[in-house]
Amino acid sequence: MGQQLIDRLIPLLDKVNWPATEEATEQGRRSFLVGLEKVDAYSGDPNQLTAALKTFLTGGSQPYAYAGTAYTLVAAAQEADGSYAPGGLEAAWEWLSQAQELEPDAVEINMIEPLIYVHNGRLEDARLVLDYLHDLRPSDYYLYRLEVAYWQAMGDMEQTVEWFGKTAEAATTVPQRLTARRHLADFYFEQKMWAEAKDAYQQAIHFDNSNPLLWHKLSIVHWQLEDVDEAEKCNQQTLRLKDFPAARQLEEKIKEKKSEGGLFGRLFG
Known part of the structure; x- marks a missing residue:
């Protein structure tokens, strides 16, 4: 969706009733962390992002609500080709800056800064901020995820x-476990490392077996591995969960492949 989604989201933000509290409260922090998980579950449905925005607001803390908005805009800015719409990153930066003005020392808020740097190509700046945040918090799930994004941008597999x-x-x-495994699976998928992608998607499905996108990607992986029967099983499960064009197209390919096999069997059996 990228810039188109950003263009839809930004006017909505002007209508939001923002929290009155300017402090970074513990309640705000808890709601912020829940909202991050909702953003991380985003799979193309804008309603997922609006639900996350509502969660950020329920914390009643301006800095965390603003930071959550910035995080949401980064996710929304991703285009279909994996790039990020500059307008979305710019908007995210503006909201993050407001959050940092109110609360300059919260690691959870400041971690969004290197995320924006990574996606707009400022890798040296991202590295500096990451190193600083690691000194403050040596072991942190979200900082580790930022390292993944950084090294992907660096091209270091x-x-x-x-x-x-x-x-x-x-x-x-x-x-968090689902997000970690799903992103690893997607990474292997993009690299065409099909055997590794199969294992990673199967692990992700263990945590979320009702996710049609995971089943669809696993079906594609089986197809690439030339395991037509498993591709068909996963495709059928995909369509049971959600009927969408890409899954139907794969269904047709599988049917064609199986009919070819049946023809050869009749000719040479």
Whole structure:
């Protein structure tokens, strides 16, 4: 969705009743962390992001609500090709700046800064802030995820996989464990490392077996591995959960492949 989604979200923010409290409260922090998990579960449905924004607001703390808005805008800014709409990152920066003005020392808020740096190509700045935050909090799930994003941007596969492992180990909630495994699976998928992607998607499905996108991607992986029967099983499960064009297209490919096999069997059986 990228810039189109950003263009839809920004006018909505002008209509929000923001919290009156300017302090970074513990309640605000707890709601902020729950909201982050909702943003991380985003799979293309804008309603997921609006639900996350509502969660950030329930904390009743301006800095955490503003920071959550920044995090949401970063997620919304991602285009279909994996790039990030500059307008979305700029808007995210503006909201983050407001949060930091009110609360300059919260690690949870400041971690969004290197995230924006990574996605707009300012990798040296991202590295500086990451190192600073690691000194403040040596072991942190979200900082480890930022390391994944940083090393992906650097093109270092070995470091990327290593930080994926650290992220999974640091995950303390089911949504965090799911996010860590789903992102690792997507990474292997993008790299066309099909065997590794299969294992990672199967682990992700263990935590979220009603997610049609996970089943669809696992079906594609089986297809790439030329395991047509497993691809068909996963495709059928995908369509049971949600009927969408990409899954139907794969269904047709599977049917064609199986009919070819049946024809060869009749000819040479």
